[in-house]
Amino acid sequence: MTGLIIAIPSKGRLQDNTHAFFARAGLSVRQPGGARNYRGRLAGFDGVEIAFLSASEIARELAAGTAHLGVTGLDLVHETIAKPDTAVHIVTPLGFGHANVVVAAPASWIDVNTMADLADVASAFRARHGRRMRVATKYVALTRGFFAAHGIADYRIVESAGATEGAPAAGTAELIVDITSTGSTLTANDLKVLDDGVILKSEAHLVASLAATWSPEALASARAILDRIAAEERARGVREIRALVAAPEFTARSAAEQYGCVAPFGTQVGQPLLLHCPAEHAADCASLLREHGAPHVSVTTLDYVFGTANPLYDPLSAKVGG
Ligand SMILES: Nc1ncnc2c1ncn2[C@@H]1O[C@H](COP(=O)(O)OP(=O)(O)OP(=O)(O)O)[C@@H](O)[C@H]1O
Ligand SMILES: O=P(O)(O)OC[C@H]1O[C@H](OP(=O)(O)OP(=O)(O)O)[C@H](O)[C@@H]1O
Numbered sequence: 001m002t003g004l005i006i007a008i009p010s011k012g013r014l015q016d017n018t019h020a021f022f023a024r025a026g027l028s029v030r031q032p033g034g035a036r037n038y039r040g041r042l043a044g045f046d047g048v049e050i051a052f053l054s055a056s057e058i059a060r061e062l063a064a065g066t067a068h069l070g071v072t073g074l075d076l077v078h079e080t081i082a083k084p085d086t087a088v089h090i091v092t093p094l095g096f097g098h099a100n101v102v103v104a105a106p107a108s109w110i111d112v113n114t115m116a117d118l119a120d121v122a123s124a125f126r127a128r129h130g131r132r133m134r135v136a137t138k139y140v141a142l143t144r145g146f147f148a149a150h151g152i153a154d155y156r157i158v159e160s161a162g163a164t165e166g167a168p169a170a171g172t173a174e175l176i177v178d179i180t181s182t183g184s185t186l187t188a189n190d191l192k193v194l195d196d197g198v199i200l201k202s203e204a205h206l207v208a209s210l211a212a213t214w215s216p217e218a219l220a221s222a223r224a225i226l227d228r229i230a231a232e233e234r235a236r237g238v239r240e241i242r243a244l245v246a247a248p249e250f251t252a253r254s255a256a257e258q259y260g261c262v263a264p265f266g267t268q269v270g271q272p273l274l275l276h277c278p279a280e281h282a283a284d285c286a287s288l289l290r291e292h293g294a295p296h297v298s299v300t301t302l303d304y305v306f307g308t309a310n311p312l313y314d315p316l317s318a319k320v321g322g
């Protein structure tokens, strides 16, 4: 197999947003045979295979090099992969799947609000009960690293695959480490996040494997796909502005200095001036153009902006030797 394998979530919270993300970039994921078929294709890319996996399997496959690219949460990258910096390359954050991995204690523990408080309680707990405080979690590696960094050794991990927030009430653990976004599951279980208890702020990312075999064909496909993704990302940040002004070159320079606009197709007297303007400055730039005599200014959103650089592919190819 010399092609490119892209692993995307087949279920769970990241699935729908991942499909939407590829669709925005004009990339259509095909799953012949329906949701139970775990291999698919990318329309128009013969050398690309899609592997539908759970988000945690995707992190494992990237580390093992059995997928080249994958969509997964940063929490899973750091939990599943021992040395993420050497095993994977983070291509880009995707703007969805925001959640924090946190240390939470029963709300009734009014004297415990920080990790330092927890360190005190851990020692006292062992002295009083003759056993170590228990932490329920599926984030074993993240928990070990974070507790060690806070000098806490008097605890034991109870591995929990699901419904972790229920462990303290069920009497199977004193504390939990889990992922949360709205916090409603923690609240419903009478748990509170410690003030300095955020272990990791997570978000879905496009991640590349440094362990996979990057054939020339795989690199070529990655280059084309990342070019489209980068063009869509770039387009989202800019607005196209058009106006007829008397001195387009002078006006373009003012817009560049004040708002960071560019005139990608140059300027020509008698022709409408076309600018790409950072989205947040579009209205101010429209005012500037009217001050420069433009009777009408149109502002539009763009689908793609391609440039000479491929900002997502270039750093990857530098690492995998393309
Ligand atoms: N409450 C949440 N809010 C936002 N993102 C979340 C939340 N819970 C999980 N995520 C993100 O989605 C990723 C996958 O979680 P999800 O629950 O969808 O997977 P799963 O289907 O439970 O997978 P698995 O069975 O392998 O654990 C998490 O690792 C995290 O990055
Ligand atoms: O902060 P909240 O918005 O309340 O979300 C937190 C919950 O979301 C996740 O579970 P999920 O619903 O994905 O179920 P799972 O445990 O089966 O993966 C996580 O494990 C928490 O239990």
Ligand SMILES: [Mg+2]
Binding pocket: 012
């Ligand atoms: Mg979940």
